[in-house]
Amino acid sequence: MSTALQGKNILLGITGGIASYKSAILARRLIDAGADVRVVMTQGAQAFITPLTFQALTGNPVHTDLLDPAAEAAMGHIELARWADYVLIAPATANVMARLANGLADDLLTTCCLATDAPLAIAPAMNRLMWSNAATQANLATLEARGTTIIGPGAGEQACGEVGAGRMSEPETIRDALAAAIASTANTSAPNHNSSKELQGKSFVITAGPTEEAIDPVRFISNRSSGKMGFALAAAAQQMGADVTLIAGPVALDTPAHVKRIDVKTADEMLENALKAVNNTDVFIAVAAVADYKVAKFSREKIKKTDDELTLELVRNPDILKTVAALEHRPFCVGFAAETENLEKNAQSKLKKKKLDMIAANQVGQQNNPVFGSDTNSLSVYWGNNKHQIAPAAKFDVAQQLLKLIANQITLNK
Numbered sequence: 001m002s003t004a005l006q007g008k009n010i011l012l013g014i015t016g017g018i019a020s021y022k023s024a025i026l027a028r029r030l031i032d033a034g035a036d037v038r039v040v041m042t043q044g045a046q047a048f049i050t051p052l053t054f055q056a057l058t059g060n061p062v063h064t065d066l067l068d069p070a071a072e073a074a075m076g077h078i079e080l081a082r083w084a085d086y087v088l089i090a091p092a093t094a095n096v097m098a099r100l101a102n103g104l105a106d107d108l109l110t111t112c113c114l115a116t117d118a119p120l121a122i123a124p125a126m127n128r129l130m131w132s133n134a135a136t137q138a139n140l141a142t143l144e145a146r147g148t149t150i151i152g153p154g155a156g157e158q159a160c161g162e163v164g165a166g167r168m169s170e171p172e173t174i175r176d177a178l179a180a181a182i183a184s185t186a187n188t189s190a191p192n193h194n195s196s197k198e199l200q201g202k203s204f205v206i207t208a209g210p211t212e213e214a215i216d217p218v219r220f221i222s223n224r225s226s227g228k229m230g231f232a233l234a235a236a237a238q239q240m241g242a243d244v245t246l247i248a249g250p251v252a253l254d255t256p257a258h259v260k261r262i263d264v265k266t267a268d269e270m271l272e273n274a275l276k277a278v279n280n281t282d283v284f285i286a287v288a289a290v291a292d293y294k295v296a297k298f299s300r301e302k303i304k305k306t307d308d309e310l311t312l313e314l315v316r317n318p319d320i321l322k323t324v325a326a327l328e329h330r331p332f333c334v335g336f337a338a339e340t341e342n343l344e345k346n347a348q349s350k351l352k353k354k355k356l357d358m359i360a361a362n363q364v365g366q367q368n369n370p371v372f373g374s375d376t377n378s379l380s381v382y383w384g385n386n387k388h389q390i391a392p393a394a395k396f397d398v399a400q401q402l403l404k405l406i407a408n409q410i411t412l413n414k
Contacts, residue, residue, distance in 0.1 A: 004183040004397075005175070006034035011084035011118070013109045014054075016044020018159045019091040019125035019168035024049065026090055026171035027057045033175060033394065038080065039063065040109045042096070066108045080108075081116035088178055089113075090151070091125030091168045094136050100148075101139035121149035121181060123174050128164030151177040154254035169254045172375055176232060176396040177257065180239040183400070198407040200241030205277045205331070206234050207288035207320065209249035211267045215312065216299040223289050227251035229336075229377055229395050230287035234259045236399040240407070245277045249288055267291055267317035274320055278331055283406060285334040286321040293317060322354045332410050334402075337361040343380060344387075351382055358383040358409065360390075360402055381405055 010030055014023045030037050039054040040063045051062035063080060089096060089109070096110065100122075105111040113120060122143070130136060131153060144150060152169030169177070208230020212220040227248060234246040235256035244259045247270055255261040262277070264270045267290045278284050293314035303310070325333040335356045337347045340363070347361035360379045378392040379402060390401045 004179040005030060008035045008182060009083055009085040010035045010037050010178075011040060011080055011087045011112065011116075012037050012054075013040045013042075013087065013089035013092075013096075013112070014045040014049070015042045015089065015091055015093045015096045015109070016047060017091040017093050017125045017168070018048060020045050020048045022168055022171055023090055024053055024057060026174055027054060029171045029175045030178075031058065033179065036060075038083070040080065040112060042107055042109055044093070044095075063108060066111055078115055081112050081118070084112075084116055084118040086121065086178065086182060087113060087116060087118050088121045088123070088174070090123035090174055092122035094124075094126045094130045094133070094139075097122065097124065097136060097139045097143065101142040119147065119149065119181070121151060121178055123151040123168050124153045124166070125168035126153075126166045127158060127160055128162055128166045131164075131166040149177070149181045150257060152254055152257070167254075172228075173231075173254045173256075176235060176394070179394070179396060180235060183239075197241035199237055199403065202241070202282040202407075202410070203243045203245075203280070204234075204237045204283045204285065205245045205247065205274065205281050206230055206237070206285045207247045207249075207270060207274060207290075208234070209251040209253075210289050211249045211270060211291045211317075212265045213267065213291045213294035213317070214298055215295050216301065216303045218302055221291050221294065222250075223291065225249070225251075225289035227253050227288075228375065229399070230285075231256060232395040232399040233285060233287060233403065236396055236403055240400075240403060242283075245281075247273050247277065247288070249290075267294065267320065271318050271320045271323060274324060278324055278327070281331045282410060283334065284321075284324050284331040285336075285406075286324070287336045288320075289338065290320055291317055319354070321356070325355050332357045332406065334406060335359045338364045340364060344382070347380065347382055358406065383409060 014020050027037050037058045038060045041051055054062045099110050105114045151174050153165055154167040154169050155165040156167050157163050209227030210223045210225040212222045214220045231253050234244050238244045238256055238259050246259050247262045250265055262273050264273055294317050296313040296315045321335050333356045337350050337359055339346045339361055343361050343363050347359050351359040360381045362379055376392055377395045377398045379390040381388045390398050
């Protein structure tokens with residue numbers, strides 16, 4: 001789990017929105033990462049989910065009242081404000097954003113936010129029109145200007161039935177973004193530190209997720225890639241100061257903050273967009289699990305089930321990483337290799353065959369190492385005659401370690 005959250009006191013604020021059900025999962029994810037979590041709920045939040053749920057999950061009493069007779073001097077907000085290392089509000093409704101932006105303190109949560117010197121992070125969640133409203137965007141700008149970390153929101157189908165931006169980010173995304181913010185703060189305040197902005201001024205293009213190769217209008221060839229490792233790299237690179245373009249296959253993940261995202265489906269679409277994006281780019285990281293083959297002839301009509309067997313003719317897809325690495329003015333090229341056997345031999349072979357600068361390999365297909373869809377990973381990294389092992393950890397932490405290796409190499413290769 002994330003080392004940045006280990007031993008941290010996280011005050012989790014929950015406001016009144018249907019997305020509050022995700023906050024129960026978020027609380028567990030924060031605890032799994034080593035944080036001590038205490039929860040403050042608004043009156044509206046309690047209409048959607050009960051305090052008892054969070055008490056059971058965190059092992060701590062849930063706080064709901066501004067003046068708490070059970071608290072020291074009946075001022076629970078002061079105790080909580082002093083206790084917190086970080087305040088995280090998820091979901092953060094348009095209402096609470098407006099109150100925070102204007103310095104109101106009319107309940108326990110907003111009073112804690114005014115009474116603490118701990119950094120604040122919010123994960124907005126609301127209807128798409130509420131999110132895009134000029135008043136909400138003005139409040140957002142005010143909060144950002146004060147140093148508030150904004151996590152999300154994502155886009156997609158909403159509880160109200162509409163589609164657009166405003167969905168609360170997934171619990172794992174929020175956890176990782178909070179860990180990154182904490183790590184960044186720690187690095188900035190440490191004496192004689194190496195800046196957390198090691199990639200400042202660098203541009204990255206990262207591919208992530210699977211591709212889908214259509215067979216007919218309802219069927220396609222794909223693989224088990226969740227895209228989580230690529231998205232973790234994009235988020236970590238941005239946190240380290242890089243300008244990041246993320247080319248994503250079909251995945252159910254929120255776009256990391258301040259990352260440009262390009263959605264594609266097929267290998268051909270991914271190659272086309274990669275070639276456009278890598279112009280004058282410093283680093284290209286091919287994390288996507290691109291389908292090796294596509295059908296030779298797409299059927300415009302659904303293929304009917306008539307025989308016991310169906311034969312499909314497959315042809316090779318373009319090798320995106322090899323194509324980019326062969327460009328005359330190429331970026332620093334990093335590949336990923338998912339291997340079921342002979343990991344080092346196969347990874348080294350790909351490193352040389354594709355003329356890469358670095359390759360990160362992991363062992364897949366083992367029962368005790370479910371990489372696909374998992375929140376953790378481990379990597380064996382090879383470049384030149386060098387090798388470095390990144391131990392099992394949260395994918396965001398693994399991403400940070402890999403990016404530090406890349407940062408060191410592009411500095412040496414200047």
